[in-house]
Amino acid sequence: MTDPVLSVRDLKVDFLTGTRKRVSVVRGVDFEVYPNEILCIVGESGSGKSVTALAATGLLPENAEVRGSVRLNGTEVIGADTETLLRMRGREVGFVFQDPSTTLNPVVQVGKQMTEGQVWNGLLARRDAHARAVELLREVEVANPEVRASQYPHQFSGGMRQRAVIGMAMAGKPSLIIADEPTTALDVTVQAQVLDLLARRKQETGAPIILITHDLGVVAETADRVAVMYGGRIVETGPVDEIFRAPRHPYTAALLKSIPRLNTTDRRLDPIPGQPVTPANLPPGCPFEPRCRVGNGRPLCQSEEPPLKDTGAATLSACHYWDEIPPDDLPARPRPQATTTPEEQAPLLEIRDLKVHFQIRRGILQRVAAHVRAVDGVSLKLFPGETVSLVGESGCGKTTTGRTVMGLIPATGGDILFDGKSMRGLSFGGMRRTRRNLQYVFQDPFSSLNPVKTVEDIVAEPLHIHGIYDEVGGAKYIAELFDMVGLSPQMFGRFPNEFSGGQKQRVGIARALALKPRLLILDEPVAALDVSIQAQVLNLLDDLQRELGLTYLFIAHNLSVVRHISDRVAVMYLGRIVEEGTRDAIYDSPSHPYTQSLLSAAPIPDPVAGRRRKRIMLQGEVPDPSNPPKGCAFSPRCFRASERCHSEKPPFVHAPGSPTGVACFHAGPLDGAAPETEIPIKMEAGR
């Protein structure tokens, strides 16, 4: 066997805060990385995954105390002097960070940034730097590299920036790449491009990659080996197929069960109870024990932390009872789609040709220089008791649509009818009365709760504003609401910062329910939550809908979550709905090329099926909405686009016999009679 590139032995990292407190973030981690492989470190927030990677290259702040051994190409990293570390970072390790918009220095040309480390390390002559930058940009497949190299980061799109960062990481021909959540800030079609690029660059250079992520789909798509971290330790590690096929740690098994799937029949999610542990308060014994069903309170689990043991199947598991984990039995309890024929009912909410345009003003005189057509003709009906999802990538106008329905953004054109009555042109009082029937749940529970109010006051606030606090039963009613969302009324006097993300989102939901609305607009309600918490909140939403007969407008970019929760789905692209239909029709037989690409780009947490699946790799990114392409907005990226698409906007039609309504001249099943084309399409089998 070849020597490992990186070998980590018993790595421990403590952070010293204040004078006395010592927080152990990484507590004894061992792993190796061999040439030409991708090791995924997967874990939730607080699991120590990022700190592990930073410690491996000596990049931790000064208040971190690192022990153990990290050998990179045979050189010990821990305790190495600054000079060694600098040389190592310049030549042997390349970094790709999460957010490409903050990794790049905004005032330095991209090409210069990509090579400055090399120049500084004396590996590259200054006069060759530009040529090398162009070469690097070409390697990461940035179009027109000669021009791009002299541009500044703000002239790059998000995906291109991340490509540049990858190029920068590879500039020194490093023997190891560490990528920390490299695609979390990117849209799903761009994520697919970037992951593909990383994998291909690895093939070409042979330099292994450590990829840190929380997304099991990304793991399944890219990893060769996986290390699952929990509470500062690796709890399970092994080859990707084996981990996903037969997880041998209860945490891995529970995690895989708790995530919504894109490719399986819908079922009720099986969430992991409780909260992820934080390094500051680890339980004695196994850190996962309080949430574990296999351990189930056994004394051995509560007293002794299990070491990583060989399970005989190429995987290692840190569980006393790894052989007792039940095989993954996906309960076949499909959540039925709403079966009522919608046409018979009157819609609760009807959006008619909604347009929201923003003006961009420029110059001293503040003249209107351009319009951003954030929403450009959206029509949608929501029938009582159903969940309709708006899906799309960032900038497609889904959130703007939601906020406009809520009356937070004025509409430019079209109409919004609630219960048959138009909401446009309502007086303040009329708007206020209508708003009691529809409420909004925000994406980020960290910013949607007023930090200076107690959670009781936060939930009661809408009632006070409408002057009905005493009428509905005061504190007793608030306690009922708390109960309904699974919070204890004992938490009344606490402030938002004392709650975890999932609990905060429950407070946000309780607040939205306070006025007894009939429609909830859910704007990415689980996107900011840890994977194991998402399932809890999704189940809660599911229960609430059934108990209270709520109608949901669900706004999301995560296709798996949408499949789980929706009855009908509308796919948006650049301000318009491009395809709309029942959930199963959209997922099983999409006919718009964008829907098809979106579905094929979404990573699925199943490595075997993932490799079998054919993928459409879309080129480019979502265009600037202030300067949309002529004709069909999707045409520049579309693999079916014809001359007509570039000049004429396709109308939204619901063809008879077709399961979905589509805005496309060439709609059709993916492998059917639709005109296949020579325009940018790259089909490839898995990776």
Place this chain on the structure above:
Amino acid sequence: MNSLRFMLRTIRGLMARPGPALSLLYLTVVVLAAALAEVLPIDPFSQDFVMMLEGPSAAHWFGADELGRDILARVIYGARTSLVTAAGAVAIAGAIGIPMGLVAGFFGGWRDAVLMRIVDVMMALPAILFAMALIAVFGRSQGAALLAVGLTGVPGFARIVRAQVLTLRRRDFVVAVEAFGGTSGYNMFRTILPNSWSQILVQVVVLSSVAILLEAALAFLGVGVPPPTPSWGEMLRTGKSYLYEAPYYAVLPGIALTLTILSFDTIGRGLARILENPRDVAAAGGPT
């Protein structure tokens, strides 16, 4: 309850650093002395002509002034003048500046433009000149000095609050209030304002020190509070005339003034550091 907790936490944070802790201690003494001046066995007005411009003695620990009045007594009563001016000025500045900043930041557009140009004009006027002009109109009185100092503090409040509103305005919890039907007024005063107290507090402390200094400066120029009300600035002004006969005359009021300003500024700096880095409060006692 929350605000009480916040205050306790803030004070604990201040006490954890030597500079602010000493300053807080000193200011407490000054405030107590000013508040309880009547209880003390001192009299700032009785004239003891025998002791005129005499140095420290058992009867007058810090000597007597040109009319034989006890200097220590006058410094203690002078603290009252300073503190009343500071409190009044802060109240006036806050009452005008905070709503100005809220409205300008919350609504933007023409309201913002108009209000902020007014603020710009106020900033452009030299404070002392502006105050003297006001006093020229209203005559010398405690009220005029207070109003003058207060008005010069308006721009500070307006700008701080406006900046705070701009950072909070688009936050989800403000939009949320809008979503369930809260009025703009509710949002400004019940949502944004409570989230701005820490910034406002820093400004209160800063303005207090500016106000005390300005009041002293006006008195020094002879346009402050009318005699015989004791004032540190006034004492410095008279003390200046007797520099050769009674060099110790101006020392005590000078020290009192300097220490007060220094204390306010030290506390202000301490507050700013604590509030911009809340973890400092949590880790109070540890090195930062």
